[in-house]
Amino acid sequence: MTSEITSRYTAAQSIARQAGALGLTYFNSFDTLTIESKSHQDFVSEADKNVEALIRTAIAAAFPKDAIVGEEEEATTGTSGFTWVIDPIDGTTNFIHGIPQWCVAIAIVQDAQTVVGVIHDPVHDECNHAQRGSGAFCNGKPIRVLQGRPLTNGSLGVGFSGRTRAGGAVITLIDLITKAGGVFWRNGSGALSLAYVAQGKLLGYVEEHMNAWDCLAGQLMIEEAGGRVEAQNADAMIRDGGRVIVATAELFDEIKRLADQSYRS
Structure with a gap:
């Protein structure tokens, strides 16, 4: 089972980078986007929909038996025991106004526990990633939370x-x-x-x-x-x-x- 998680971990990083590259092309022309309002202060753009479509297509091609839950489309069921949980563009309000604070987020869940997490920031080329039990990284380099800091120092x-x-x-x-x-x-x-x-x-x-x-x-x-x-x-x-x-x-x-x-x- 570890190998099954690891293969998905590797794929999730690649898919997040592909999705980020597509998102970045839209972001670079943000002022031409078609935008809809889902609710108060909750927006969706053509970029959100098309980036999620790319992610879903890539997952389905590589792991056709996995379930997928995303922000913009209906969930799809699976039989493998793995569920991909995806946000194609988190920070859409920033995105549609040209503010460089948005990302692609992908998690993989098995047995009610998150086993893989990827948060890719395409603007700054920072791909943060973790597999349960294996540490956390940004672009392959280990990362750590702050240590020894009181609330007054951060x-x-x-x-x-x-x-x-x-x-x-x-x-x-x-x-x-x-x-x-x-x-x-x-x-x-x-x-x-x-x-x-x-x-x-x-x-x-x-x-x-x-x-x-x-x-x-x-x-x-x-x-x-x-x-x-x-x-x-x-x-x-x-x-x-x-x-x-x-x-x-x-x-x-x-x-x-x-x-x-x-x-x-």
Whole structure:
């Protein structure tokens, strides 16, 4: 079974790079894109749809018995026990406005556990990747979360989307972070923010609700990079989504307390 995971791990990196290259061609002419609004502050462009189509076609050709769950198209079932969870362009609002903060995210789930994660940033040519039990890497070089840093010495990523209620919880969270001497940071791409935690650029990341295609790859990456992640069932995340709390080993408990206090409010 390890060889089956490894073959998919290798393929996921290649597919993410292919998808990123296609996405980049659209991004370089972002002002000509056809854009639709799915809901309040939730957009989809022709790039999202065509990049996802490329990813799905590549997966189906290489692993025809695998299931696929993506943001833009209906899920397809499989018989192999592996499910690919894909976001063709995470950070679409950035993408359609020419802001270079977006990525391709691919996770592979087996037995309710994420076993492969890839987050590719084509603009900066950073392909972050991890296989469970084998460490985390960026372009083949090992990456690690920050170590020995208090909340007052770094930035904490904070996410927010229109799926959550009017915003009181995130306002409370930001208030608590700043009162504790911390700095909050948001870039509009949850998946890329999670990769930044794994790379040691952010202390952690908190969001009240994320979809599986935005977070599963990054959560695995952070675990493999020495960080801590709030435990979740990957199948349940695919079905319902859920809150995401990740951080360095030293700060996880403190950040979780801030999140618990904010989201209960």
